[in-house]
Amino acid sequence: KNEVEQSPQNLTAQEGEFITINCSYSVGISALHWLQQHPGGGIVSLFMLSSGKKKHGRLIATINIQEKHSSLHITASHPRDSAVYICAVSGIPDSWGKLQFGAGTQVVVTP
Amino acid sequence: DTEVTQTPKHLVMGMTNKKSLKCEQHMGHRAMYWYKQKAKKPPELMFVYSYEKLSINESVPSRFSPECPNSSLLNLHLHALQPEDSALYLCASSHGRFANPADTQYFGPGTRLTVL
Numbered sequence: 001k002n003e004v005e006q007s008p009q010n011l012t013a014q015e016g017e018f019i020t021i022n023c024s025y026s027v028g029i030s031a032l033h034w035l036q037q038h039p040g041g042g043i044v045s046l047f048m049l050s051s052g053k054k055k056h057g058r059l060i061a062t063i064n065i066q067e068k069h070s071s072l073h074i075t076a077s078h079p080r081d082s083a084v085y086i087c088a089v090s091g092i093p094d095s096w097g098k099l100q101f102g103a104g105t106q107v108v109v110t111p
Numbered sequence: 112d113t114e115v116t117q118t119p120k121h122l123v124m125g126m127t128n129k130k131s132l133k134c135e136q137h138m139g140h141r142a143m144y145w146y147k148q149k150a151k152k153p154p155e156l157m158f159v160y161s162y163e164k165l166s167i168n169e170s171v172p173s174r175f176s177p178e179c180p181n182s183s184l185l186n187l188h189l190h191a192l193q194p195e196d197s198a199l200y201l202c203a204s205s206h207g208r209f210a211n212p213a214d215t216q217y218f219g220p221g222t223r224l225t226v227l
Binding site for chain 1: 151152154201205211213214215216218219221
């Protein structure tokens, strides 16, 4: 069983819509990471969270440590936001600094 | 400079070939990672170097051989690969010792490997 669950698996939105991706984890962690991967490969680290909320441009990430849940929000979505968004956690006991990845959410934003 | 570079971008090799993948970073990071990623799957950790020493080998077959010649450079030597080894190979680096789970990992663009 994967300790990191993401939903939805796939999401299609029209340009301008508000998008939410959810991530739940089942163990204690030190940090939660949101990553973005465009077609063609490279992964970009968007946020690292250990509590509260972070904002960067149109992206907002929140985490609720007690509920073991995080959300990534994209406001005023744009076709260039089309990518796979991956939630990952670190600091799981006995796993050192390894990242435990969720399965990813494929986001498609249509014009 | 917050960039991790990888060469080549694409590689096609036969099962009897020997080739190498290269990864470089100039951010002063002391932990470097190799990941393998199959289509529509998340990355899988292969190796971790911390302060130029191999810290983690995730039971990777010996046909993959990592090397960290210095703190900026990470190589992955490939020999006698199988078609199922075709994947995107990603390199990453992070600031401090590998055991720090609060470090952000910076990923390179990857090498798309095809084994014929």
